Amino acid sequence: MEPGCRKRRHEDVTSFAPSYGHFIDGKEVPSKGGETLEVRSPFDGSLLTTVAAAQPSDVDEAIKAAAAAFDDGRWSGKPARQRARVLLKAAEFLGASMGRLAEMESAQTGRPVREMRAQLARLPEWLEHFAALCQGLEGQVPPFSDSNHLNYVTRVPLGVCALITPWNHPLLIALKKTAPALAAGNTVVIKPTELAPVVVFEMARIFQEAGLPDGVLNVVCGYGATAGKALAEHKGIAKLDLTGGTETGMIAAAAASRNLARVCMELGGNAPVLVFDDAHLEQAVNGVAFGAYVASGQTCISAKRILVQRGLLPEFREKLVAKVSSLVLGDPSEVSTHIGPLVSERQMNAVLKLIETAMPQGAKVLCGGERSQRAGCEHGWFVEPTIIGDVQPHMSCFQEEIFGPCVTLLPFDDEAHALALANNSRFGLGGAVWTRDVARAHRVAQKLRAGIVWINAHHRNDPSSPWGGFGHSGVGRENGWEALYEYTESKSVVVSLDDTPFDWFGGAKRYG
Secondary structure: OOOOEEOOOOOOOOOOOOEEOEEEOOEEEOOOOOOEEEEEOOOOOOEEEEEEOOOHHHHHHHHHHHHHHHHOOOOOOOOHHHHHHHHHHHHHHHHHOHHHHHHHHHHHHOOOHHHHHHHHOOOHHHHHHHHHHHHOOOOEOOOOOOOOEEEEEEEEEOOEEEEEOOOOOHHHHHHHHHHHHHHOOOEEEEEOOOOOOHHHHHHHHHHHHOOOOOOOEEEOOOOHHHHHHHHHOOOOOOEEEEEOOHHHHHHHHHHHHOOOOEEEEEOOOOEEEEEOOOOOHHHHHHHHHHHHHHHHHOOOOOEEEEEEEOOOHHHHHHHHHHHHHOOOEEOOOOOOOOEOOOOOHHHHHHHHHHHHOOHHHOOEEEEOOOEOOOOOOOOOOOEOOEEEEOOOOOOHHHHOOOOOOEEEEEEEOOHHHHHHHHOOOOEEOEEEEEOOOHHHHHHHHHHOOOOEEEEOOOOOOOOOOOEOOEEOOEEOOEOHHHHHHHOEEEEEEEEEOOOOOOOHHHOOOOOO
16 A cells, blocks of 8 residues: 555445435425435445435425425514524534534545544534524614604515535535524525435434424435526525536526525635745645645635745745645545545546646646545545646636645735736635735735635634625625525514504695
């Protein structure tokens, strides 16, 4: 076995049921036509389980169940404090299930179990946060133009919310959307990715055990072109909240907008990282490695375009290549594994194709750049952690999001040059600045065209911190008060306090 690789332990993943149906109106049901899909391990291709594959009729059934649950007030009509109690109970049950869910998540996605344990351990915080916010969601009493009228404004739930979630963070992103949607009093239909759907079904069961009424949370699995399309264009939804690729988001948003449904989209990214020459070198190298290669680079805010001040570049490059070359590829169920496989063969091929465009355009692969040939990795969708140097801003590897373990490395001369390179992108989701100059850190952060900026950090997230992007990275925000507001609508009520009879057609003077 080559250094830096770990072979799979000869243990079966036993957490999965043999098959899963849709979760509709509190019950597990098969697809009406009996269609199923397979969920396979990205590490070795083994079959993990089979899942019902929704057709439009299955999606319609789920939306009808959600609509009935909303209309009769079994959830939307509950006081906020009662909704909060259910969310807090779900947080408790979710926390108790984290070990099992982390193993399932790792097996489905190929992400190292160490990553999943760390990420999932924080998820109850989202339920706790929105349980608190919904109890503090206040209305307004705006001033009216005369003393004979009282105007009060409340916030009310939207109705049926459609959530379409991706394969890179199946449970995190599903919960980030579900928590504010339920806290606000909406009902929900989720379509998780077909590549890693099981933990979302498990989440639905946890909510049911916590006391969420049947029909309030429904889950239908299936392919995007079938189930996703049917959900996005359905006339019964009030909001579509999607995380995915930019092109997919544009199509889904157009479909939802034809029915005037609200949309929230967290889409692609191509995050710049600006490393100034006064940065702490070891911390910056370790921070870039974490930002770029955790989750095998398969996140929309992964560090992708590494911009280093010219005088620091030679030493930074040497240390980053050494760091990346030391990363351990292998079985995601091993805690010593740093880098797991990509989620699918299709994803692996897409990453390799973009890397291959770099050299003919004049760039140089400094390490990696190919499918892994390490012992123990030959049956999985592994790409060697890659750094591309000698990059120019017009190159595809710089302009396009490489959704895998790959970064591009460019020098910059000064602050203005760094910002010009960083903002030379149609995306604007995340970015990072590494410097010990406090004034520069804040100055650069303000000028970066990104919805999320880290200073001397990366990937940090919190349920109270707004999350979303500029440009082709999407519209709307997750997390915090903004997310809760986006799952509600304001309602203005104007009350006459005047007992004087009013007859406009009898000569009354006031109109508005």
